[in-house]
Amino acid sequence: MLFSPGAIIITFANANAEPMKAEKKKAKWYGYLFRENIFGVGVQATIFAAGVVFTIVLPKLLGKDGFGYLSIAMGIVTLSSMVADLGLQFTALKFIPEGAKKGIAWKYFRAMLAWKLVLSFAAAVLLFLGADFVASVYGLPALAGGTRLGALYLFVYSLYTFVDCVFVGMKKAKNSFLMNVCYNAGRVVLPIGIFFAFRQDYIGALAGVTAACGLAVMPGLFAALRDPLFRKEKDGKMDMPALKEYSFYAFVNYVALTTQQWADTLLIGIFRPVSDVAVYRVAWLWATATFFLSPFSSRVFASAHAYEDDERSRKIFDVSLKYGFVFVFLMITGIMLVSEQFLVLIYGADSGFGAAYPVLAILSLLALETSLTNLNASLLWGKGNIKAPTLLTAGAAVCQILALLALIPPYGIIGAAVAVAVVRVAGVFVQTLLALKHANMKIPYGYVCGPVFCGLVTIAVLIPLKAYTFSWSMAVAYGVGCVAIYCLLAIAIRAVDVRGLIGIVRGAISR
Numbered sequence: 001m002l003f004s005p006g007a008i009i010i011t012f013a014n015a016n017a018e019p020m021k022a023e024k025k026k027a028k029w030y031g032y033l034f035r036e037n038i039f040g041v042g043v044q045a046t047i048f049a050a051g052v053v054f055t056i057v058l059p060k061l062l063g064k065d066g067f068g069y070l071s072i073a074m075g076i077v078t079l080s081s082m083v084a085d086l087g088l089q090f091t092a093l094k095f096i097p098e099g100a101k102k103g104i105a106w107k108y109f110r111a112m113l114a115w116k117l118v119l120s121f122a123a124a125v126l127l128f129l130g131a132d133f134v135a136s137v138y139g140l141p142a143l144a145g146g147t148r149l150g151a152l153y154l155f156v157y158s159l160y161t162f163v164d165c166v167f168v169g170m171k172k173a174k175n176s177f178l179m180n181v182c183y184n185a186g187r188v189v190l191p192i193g194i195f196f197a198f199r200q201d202y203i204g205a206l207a208g209v210t211a212a213c214g215l216a217v218m219p220g221l222f223a224a225l226r227d228p229l230f231r232k233e234k235d236g237k238m239d240m241p242a243l244k245e246y247s248f249y250a251f252v253n254y255v256a257l258t259t260q261q262w263a264d265t266l267l268i269g270i271f272r273p274v275s276d277v278a279v280y281r282v283a284w285l286w287a288t289a290t291f292f293l294s295p296f297s298s299r300v301f302a303s304a305h306a307y308e309d310d311e312r313s314r315k316i317f318d319v320s321l322k323y324g325f326v327f328v329f330l331m332i333t334g335i336m337l338v339s340e341q342f343l344v345l346i347y348g349a350d351s352g353f354g355a356a357y358p359v360l361a362i363l364s365l366l367a368l369e370t371s372l373t374n375l376n377a378s379l380l381w382g383k384g385n386i387k388a389p390t391l392l393t394a395g396a397a398v399c400q401i402l403a404l405l406a407l408i409p410p411y412g413i414i415g416a417a418v419a420v421a422v423v424r425v426a427g428v429f430v431q432t433l434l435a436l437k438h439a440n441m442k443i444p445y446g447y448v449c450g451p452v453f454c455g456l457v458t459i460a461v462l463i464p465l466k467a468y469t470f471s472w473s474m475a476v477a478y479g480v481g482c483v484a485i486y487c488l489l490a491i492a493i494r495a496v497d498v499r500g501l502i503g504i505v506r507g508a509i510s511r
Helices: 005-015 020-085 088-102 105-129 131-138 143-169 173-197 202-225 240-271 274-293 298-307 310-347 353-363 366-382 387-439 445-468 472-492 498-510
Strands: none
Touching: 020 105, 020 143, 020 173, 020 202, 020 240, 020 274, 020 310, 088 105, 088 143, 088 240, 088 298, 088 366, 105 131, 105 143, 131 143, 131 240, 143 173, 143 202, 173 202, 240 274, 240 387, 274 310, 274 353, 274 366, 274 387, 310 353, 310 366, 310 387, 310 445, 310 472, 353 387, 366 387, 445 472
């Protein structure tokens, strides 16, 4: 990446540095944030790479119906993980740092881990016992077997997400990165291996994903238990009322976010053929995969805001918003111009997945929603202000379900895409205003208008050439040209300060 929020932030501190003591303190603060964010971005890149391969290979192996079954099964598992989490992964990002500052991080970890094990086991048992009921809701008897296997996946996946956030809260994002590499490599390799060696259906693919998650979380949990941070326990009491209140709102927030992410897929499965689920899910996966190219790691930022004071948090938020808009509108521009070509080239003109392009174009707006949601939430959660964004997210989830119920029956997957995009973008607009008020900030018009201008000009220049780009060489050249034109425009209008960024990164490395 050309820029990193950890690297950029040091510029603001340099402007006001006075005594040497303050300089050393600033360098120490900068050093951990830069290091943690590099690993955080590495996690996102790993998820992106695995997601791309998963989205390309599995639909081709399983076909539209098989990938539709797999999508529904994984959606059911993800929704069930809400019961297994109780908001503990978000809570770890807040209270592991709080415990570390007081020397009682082990007490918080021990309490949360005990809750996590009990909840994960209970949720897995309930899902296993309810497999036939779930299959009957969809009218798909073959879904029952996958749902039972999904109960095991639920247990290991719930532990995985918790340990992942614990590592970030401990300032051990390197461990998070290693665990993510293990899981994401495995969730591509193992399903393919099982498919060819043992079972050529969606259950075989789900077994591979389950095995990959288990192989990643076991050494991760062992490493967390042996970490020195949890051996330096001091006398002190946990703030249990605060922990329970935060966990409650974190749980509601997690339920709302997960509902937003999977309600569309699962409701399409009820009202439309399973093949429509596959087409929609391909579009959704490609649209949301762009977020994992972001240079800002939301989990690292949430933990950083928990450690840092208000002034430094404000600087983090300002810089991440500025470059977040540059990134987001580049992604939207690229999806609008290039995604149709790659859908045809990857899946084949006769596969039926080319129908995902209109849905993908609409869902490209989720790049804006996802990026802003994570930046806003990182600030608010890290500072303990979780109640207001939780209620807002819950309201948006309810509105999204109502919109989906209204639009899916008459308009199918296009209606689902419109419902999701409109509700979620409107919701993130309100949440951004809330975060700005909390930080006592305003967004300069240039942060938004500059990237929008670059995107519109890039589309206007390149759209007449689109009909000639349905070959691999021309599609790649078209994509490179899109990025080049957008970035040159961003530099020309000073939405991006290249010289400043190079100086910041160079200074960061020298430290």
